[in-house]
Amino acid sequence: MKVFRVEKGELVEMPEGFSEFTRGDSYLVDAGLKMYCWIGSESSVDEKFLTSVSSVLLDQSRGGEADIDTVDEGEEPPEFRSLFENFMVVEGDQAASILKKPPPTTFANKMYRIAGETFEEVELARVPLTKNNLDSGNCYIVETLDTIYLWIGNGASAKEKFKANIVARKLRSDRGGRPRVLRIEEGDKVTQAFEEAFE
Numbered sequence: 001m002k003v004f005r006v007e008k009g010e011l012v013e014m015p016e017g018f019s020e021f022t023r024g025d026s027y028l029v030d031a032g033l034k035m036y037c038w039i040g041s042e043s044s045v046d047e048k049f050l051t052s053v054s055s056v057l058l059d060q061s062r063g064g065e066a067d068i069d070t071v072d073e074g075e076e077p078p079e080f081r082s083l084f085e086n087f088m089v090v091e092g093d094q095a096a097s098i099l100k101k102p103p104p105t106t107f108a109n110k111m112y113r114i115a116g117e118t119f120e121e122v123e124l125a126r127v128p129l130t131k132n133n134l135d136s137g138n139c140y141i142v143e144t145l146d147t148i149y150l151w152i153g154n155g156a157s158a159k160e161k162f163k164a165n166i167v168a169r170k171l172r173s174d175r176g177g178r179p180r181v182l183r184i185e186e187g188d189k190v191t192q193a194f195e196e197a198f199e
Contacts, residue, residue, distance in 0.1 A: 001030065002014075002029075003027055003030070004027065005027050005028075006025070006026050006028070006047045009050055011028060011058075014027075020089075020090055021038060021073075021087075021090070022091070023042045023043070023073055023090070023091065024040055024042040024043055025040050025043050025047060026039050026043040026047040026048055027040075027051065028051050028054055028058070029080070029083065033065060033066050035058070035059060035068045035069070036080055037052050037070045038051075038073070039051065039071065039072050039073060041072070041074070042178070055068050056068065073089055107145035109143060109145075109197050110126065111129040111130075111133065111141065112124050112125065112126055112140065112143070113125050113139075114139040114140070114163055114164040114167060115139075115160060122163045124167055129197075134153070136153040136186055137153055137155040138153050138155075138156055139153060139156045141167060143171060143179075144179070144193075146179055146180070147180050147194075148182070149194055150164055150165065150181060150184065151186070152185050153186050154187065165183075169181060
C-alpha cells in the first residue's frame with residue numbers, strides 16, 4: 001500500500017508507515033485494486049479535484065480495474081482504518097496548494113477583551129495573554145495558529161457575546177477561513193490546546 005498527498009497538482013508519496021492525516025489536505029491511498037481518495041475537511045477545492053483525477057489516471061495506467069472510493073474526513077469506513085496501524089487526523093495543512101498559500105511557520109498567540117455596557121460602547125482591546133485576565137464580566141478571544149477561542153464569561157452581557165462572535169468570525173475571515181472558531185463558556189472543561197495557548 002502507498003499513500004500520496006496532493007501538493008501543487010502533483011502526487012507526493014508519503015513515507016512508509018504513514019498514518020497521520022492532516023485535515024487541511026487530501027490524500028490518495030493506493031491499495032492495489034482498492035483506492036481511496038481521503039478528503040480533509042479543510043482541504044482546498046483544487047486538492048479535492050486533483051486527488052480524484054489522480055486516482056482515475058493512476059488506475060487507468062494499470063488497466064482500470066480498481067474500485068475507487070471517496071472518503072470524507074470523519075466518515076472513514078472500518079476497512080479504510082484497518083489499512084493503518086494507528087490512523088489519526090490532526091490539525092494542520094502540510095501541502096502547498098495551487099489556490100492557497102502555505103501556512104505560516106510561526107504565529108504569535110494573541111488575546112482580546114470584548115467589553116461595554118451598550119452595543120455602541122462594546123469595544124475590542126488587546127490585552128496581555130494570561131489566564132489571570134479572564135474575568136467573568138466580559139468576553140475574550142484567544143487567537144492561535146489553528147484555533148480562535150471565544151471565551152464567554154458568566155456575567156457577560158448579550159451585547160458583548162454578540163459582538164464577540166462577530167469579531168471571532170471576522171478574524172477567521174481575515175485569515176482566509178483557516179482557523180476554526182471554538183466557543184468556551186466559563187466553567188466548561190477546556191482542552192489541553194487551550195491551556196497551552198497561554199504558555
